[in-house]
Amino acid sequence: VGIFSSLPEVEKDEVFDLLGQFRVDVHPQRVNLGAGVYFSDEGKSWPLEVVGKVEKALHEQQAITRHDYIPIEGDDQFLNAARDLLFSSTFPNPSGRQTSDPRVVSVQTVSGTGANHVAARFLANHVRPRCVWVSDPTWANHHVIWESTGITPRTYPYYNNEDCTLNFTAMIDVLEKESQPGDAILLHACAHNPTGLDPTQEQWVAIAELCSRKQLFPVLDNAYQGFASGDPVQDSWAIRHFYNHQPPMEMCVAQSFSKSFGLYGQRAGAFHLIINDTSESTRGKALGNLAQLIRSEYSVAPRYGSTIVKTILESESLSREWLAELQLMSSRIRSMRQALYDELTRLGTPGSWKHITEQIGMFSYTGLSAAEVEALRKEYHIYLLSSGRASIAGLNSKNVEYVAAAISAVRN
Numbered sequence: 001v002g003i004f005s006s007l008p009e010v011e012k013d014e015v016f017d018l019l020g021q022f023r024v025d026v027h028p029q030r031v032n033l034g035a036g037v038y039f040s041d042e043g044k045s046w047p048l049e050v051v052g053k054v055e056k057a058l059h060e061q062q063a064i065t066r067h068d069y070i071p072i073e074g075d076d077q078f079l080n081a082a083r084d085l086l087f088s089s090t091f092p093n094p095s096g097r098q099t100s101d102p103r104v105v106s107v108q109t110v111s112g113t114g115a116n117h118v119a120a121r122f123l124a125n126h127v128r129p130r131c132v133w134v135s136d137p138t139w140a141n142h143h144v145i146w147e148s149t150g151i152t153p154r155t156y157p158y159y160n161n162e163d164c165t166l167n168f169t170a171m172i173d174v175l176e177k178e179s180q181p182g183d184a185i186l187l188h189a190c191a192h193n194p195t196g197l198d199p200t201q202e203q204w205v206a207i208a209e210l211c212s213r214k215q216l217f218p219v220l221d222n223a224y225q226g227f228a229s230g231d232p233v234q235d236s237w238a239i240r241h242f243y244n245h246q247p248p249m250e251m252c253v254a255q256s257f258s259k260s261f262g263l264y265g266q267r268a269g270a271f272h273l274i275i276n277d278t279s280e281s282t283r284g285k286a287l288g289n290l291a292q293l294i295r296s297e298y299s300v301a302p303r304y305g306s307t308i309v310k311t312i313l314e315s316e317s318l319s320r321e322w323l324a325e326l327q328l329m330s331s332r333i334r335s336m337r338q339a340l341y342d343e344l345t346r347l348g349t350p351g352s353w354k355h356i357t358e359q360i361g362m363f364s365y366t367g368l369s370a371a372e373v374e375a376l377r378k379e380y381h382i383y384l385l386s387s388g389r390a391s392i393a394g395l396n397s398k399n400v401e402y403v404a405a406a407i408s409a410v411r412n
């Protein structure tokens with residue numbers, strides 16, 4: 001018996017656990033619908049061409065072979081570009097439109113997870129919300145991150161199991177009745193993970209009005225900008241609505257470049273705090289406290305991915321190339337939704353499958369039960385989360401018929 005014998009048992013992270021199982025599965029028809037990673041129609045992970053082009057150029061200029069630390073707060077040019085991508089209603093923005101807005105205090109993070117963590121820690125230290133409201137269901141890591149700060153997540157209804165739609169009425173009802181001034185509320189800015197269901201613009205207006213009236217502190221998690229519609233401006237509509245709200249709202253945004261730039265392992269991200277008191281003193285203290293938090297946790301963010309992102313976003317022509325690839329990725333996912341729906345319907349698979357084409361972004365909340373998911377894995381070597389969440393990016397023209405036939409078989 002040692003000091004660590006009584007460590008608590010913890011649940012494995014399902015996404016990474018599934019990925020491990022998938023890697024050792026040698027079945028020729030194995031299909032990975034677990035991880036939120038974009039794969040091409042050849043079933044391969046897909047470094048964006050514009051990213052590869054920029055990497056090559058940066059290597060030639062020796063601009064990416066310098067490995068010095070970036071500042072604790074992050075790379076200024078990257079943060080300016082990251083802010084524009086979120087808050088500007090136009091794209092591309094090579095000249096930098098919003099970069100001087102004194103309401104926004106930005107720091108660079110270890111991708112979107114790091115940004116969520118900085119948000120939780122910073123709010124836990126300085127806003128001390130009684131709880132954080134998260135959607136039921138949400139990205140599992142939201143629970144883990146917030147629990148690690150001692151702030152209890154409470155859930156608001158989001159998903160209607162019966163017809164696989166957004167349960168907006170129940171969401172508003174619970175928040176109206178049970179939230180208290182000062183509570184934090186976590187909202188997915190677009191392409192909700194895991195359900196693929198986003199509020200309409202009208203519903204976003206109502207959510208923002210509720211947050212403002214009830215003095216909830218919004219934390220907008222923005223991990224899929226561009227994946228929902230193929231247009232980063234359209235996908236940041238909710239963020240801009242909160243940002244431009246009257247009366248102005250204090251809030252924050254966690255931003256990831258993992259999916260949209262295919263930079264997963266490079267950990268490029270940012271955290272943006274929107275404050276009402278824009279005096280030099282308050283801005284300075286906000287930045288100072290964020291920098292102190294970062295210094296104690298990861299000291300400085302990685303520079304490789306953020307250098308690529310800023311190089312693309314600072315150039316109008318590279319931005320347009322990125323946009324074209326974003327559209328290609330999101331439209332391939334849309335066509336796979338349609339192909340899966342068509343095949344399931346053609347096979348007469350019991351149940352309604354319309355939600356597969358109606359949901360957006362990378363994921364579909366298929367409505368498959370945990371038992372069906374297990375049968376798909378054990379009998380057909382198809383991997384998806386036990387909640388029924390499938391990453392549609394794992395489908396391609398060669399495996400979609402196999403997957404539909406397997407779903408049909410486990411349903412029948």
Ligand code: PLP
Pocket residue numbers: 036110111112113114116139188193221222223256257258264269
């Ligand atoms: N937030 C949500 C809702 C996500 O789905 C993800 C990734 O799966 C992230 C944040 C953060 O991802 P990363 O840390 O790779 O940027």
